[in-house]
Amino acid sequence: MSSETPSPASRDDASETAVQIDGVTKSFAGTVALEPVWLKIRRGEFLTLLGPSGCGKTTLLNLVAGFLEADNGELFIDRDLVTQVPPHQREIGVVFQNYALFPHMSVAQNVAYGLRTRRVAKAEAERRVRETLELVKLSDFADRRPRQLSGGQQQRVALARALVIRPRVLLLDEPFSALDRNLRTAMQVELKEIQSRLGLTTVFVTHDQSEALSMSDRIAVMSRGRIRQIGTPSEIYDHPQNQFVSTFVGDANLFAATLVSREGGAARITVGKTPFEVQTFQDALPAPGPVSLFVRPEQCRLTEAGQPATVTARVALSVYQGSHAEVHLDCAEAEEGRVMLRVPASAAPKPGTDVGIELPRTGPAIYAREEEGEPA
């Protein structure tokens, strides 16, 4: 379980914790959507739940919002126990994937809705609606109906509507998935700016790893109802704690290897018949035997065939990418039979060429072999 508990204990100071999820579980009619989940979200942090479709991201978010009731476990917001508190008393802002803007109200009325339920005085409410619409650059659209707005504008109304109530936590469920690429990038920047300006505790759901890497203070990578690793984007990318995280975030090359002996993070392994000594970034390694050796494309180097201490492979395809070329190699020692490397576009080898792959001495990882489809 060490890989799934949050990093250093000193940072989990109670006064800094905005949301605490303690062993929360959820099943739907016998299907387990969430295994017991523990998670502490710090005040003011931008935390992303990242994972493939169906891994339980929305379920976890809905539990925090109160739209679903947990089967087990407790939930705290600002140290208040809220497990049984209905959503309208949780003071949480939610931005939905399809925006869920009230179609029978104008933009201003949508934004004012949360103030009217709180009986904020009229003048004060008007001022806050105006300010919030300014914040999301929609001042000129106050009297429009949601359906008269573009997708990006609707998205900003949804954000304004959630922000105007000054929520204790802002939850966003794949808010940008309906937007085209350019708009998406623009909205990512805008959200990140607003979030850090307001110092808002934010939980953001996405299955887009680049979105997660670029926006988050921390990422919780989920699969099958569990948090597989939680850490900063660079911790997740550079030091994935298990094979699932290593392949889900970024490009990964996995080699079938045999672990001969280990000492701390150092190991003797063989890949095919070639012996290697590697220093991994891990503190502990699996037991000797069949293992997976994980290397990022940028950690490998292409050499001529037959060099000592290389893995042999044959070029299947070079894909021109402008600044570089992606070289796809057939390699008997690779777990999927394929390895991918990046080389300068001018140095791309021809398909059919035999080459060697030079593996890094430091920086890779060794994982216990995972059963097909069943993450360890």
Next chain:
Amino acid sequence: MKKSLLDHVLDWTGRIVLTAIVGFVLLPFVVVAIASLNESAILSFPPDSLSLRWYANAFEYRDFAEGLVNSLKIAAFGALIALVAGAGFAYVLDRYDFALKGLLNGVLMSPLIIPNFTIGLGLLILSAAASLPRTMWLVVAVHVIIVLPFVVRSVYVSLKNFERGYENAAESLGATPGRVLLTITLPLLMPGLISGGLFAAILSFNEFTASLFVVNQRTQTLPVAMYNYVREYADPTLAAVSVIYVVVVAVTLLAVHKLFRLEKVLNVE
């Protein structure tokens, strides 16, 4: 885009079939409308000479005027009661799970299976046994039973298509369940409710079989008054009433259309 021969054939057969269907549906009304203009005192077709005297007769005949007022009142009250009750039932069916839910649903839908005259007869026997006076409310009760399934269905379908995200959004913004219902759910369901109520009113306005059992001279509805008339006279007055009838319903629909946009109410937008 160039059309192939097949497209043309399909296009034209389509038009012909459509015209035939529309003509077939409208045929009875056209025949009756023409017959209503017949000068002579027999319901014959085609008329020998034209006149509006039967319209005058229709307006002067007291049973029709009273019947129309009765029918309008009964339709209005019946539709309103059925709408409130039906919407409530539909909401419960959609939102809550409980034992005997299937049974309740079945009971609510049973008027679709039980013929109208059985419902009328049943309430006639019941009111006689309980020696209830034969008031307008007895007729309203019969009509509510008959139109309720249609209202429940109509509202239930709107609820099924309703995006729950709106309610979640409102809740997260601090709205209590009651407030969510009043400010979000009901306004957004309004088209479904109006269409349910409208269908109920029209069904009630047209209802004859069950009403026949439970009305008396004072409470008789327009269809019953027409039936009683045709048993005594065979002149074109009834044809004239039919035309007036259609005009009343059409004007009502048009008014709804002007007020709420009919396409939206009928969910064909």
